[in-house]
Amino acid sequence: MLLSSRTLYDHSFNVCFMSLVLGRSLGLAVERRRSLGRGALLHDLGMMRAPAEIRDSVGELSPEELAQVRKHPTWGRQTLSMTPNFPYDALNIVLDHHERADGTGCPNGLSKKNIPYMARIVKVVDTYDAMTSPRPHRPALSTTQAASPLLERSGSDLDREMTIEFLRLPSQAIR
Numbered sequence: 112m113l114l115s116s117r118t119l120y121d122h123s124f125n126v127c128f129m130s131l132v133l134g135r136s137l138g139l140a141v142e143r144r145r146s147l148g149r150g151a152l153l154h155d156l157g158m159m160r161a162p163a164e165i166r167d168s169v170g171e172l173s174p175e176e177l178a179q180v181r182k183h184p185t186w187g188r189q190t191l192s193m194t195p196n197f198p199y200d201a202l203n204i205v206l207d208h209h210e211r212a213d214g215t216g217c218p219n220g221l222s223k224k225n226i227p228y229m230a231r232i233v234k235v236v237d238t239y240d241a242m243t244s245p246r247p248h249r250p251a252l253s254t255t256q257a258a259s260p261l262l263e264r265s266g267s268d269l270d271r272e273m274t275i276e277f278l279r280l281p282s283q284a285i286r
């Protein structure tokens with residue numbers, strides 16, 4: 112796939128930083144932003160349980176391999192739920208960051224406002240960071256190039272208001 116340890120580290124840091132910027136812009140209180148930062152930083156922790164050959168693969172994944180990758184939100188939540196005092200809303204970010212507004216996401220097919228608020232923040236930022244990072248089959252999009260496809264996905268898999276707010280942030284705050 113795409114998430115070698117180095118890529119995963121950079122992606123996790125980027126998503127944490129930009130989620131905090133967006134959370135602040137959306138008016139989240141400091142206490143909730145603490146949870147947001149923890150959940151965003153560790154949102155892909157479950158990928159460490161995926162076999163290394165899947166994590167580091169640069170080719171197309173088989174359906175079986177994809178099924179393994181789709182377990183990473185559940186694996187991440189399981190691991191972090193054993194950490195004493197890890198915030199409940201941060202656990203939900205880890206579990207629900209691949210849910211989609213149209214109900215076709217994983218692991219539970221939640222839709223729209225049933226997806227926890229902070230998981231929706233991380234979903235927007237996660238999608239943007241994937242678009243603006245290079246992949247084996249395509250170059251990275253610039254911030255400007257990513258704006259239109261990101262907006263197109265709002266309302267289907269991304270929260271529309273949050274996507275618009277994200278795109279209103281100063282470009283130096285999001286890359």
Ligand SMILES: [Fe+2]
Pocket residue numbers: 154155183208209
């Ligand atoms: Fe993920």
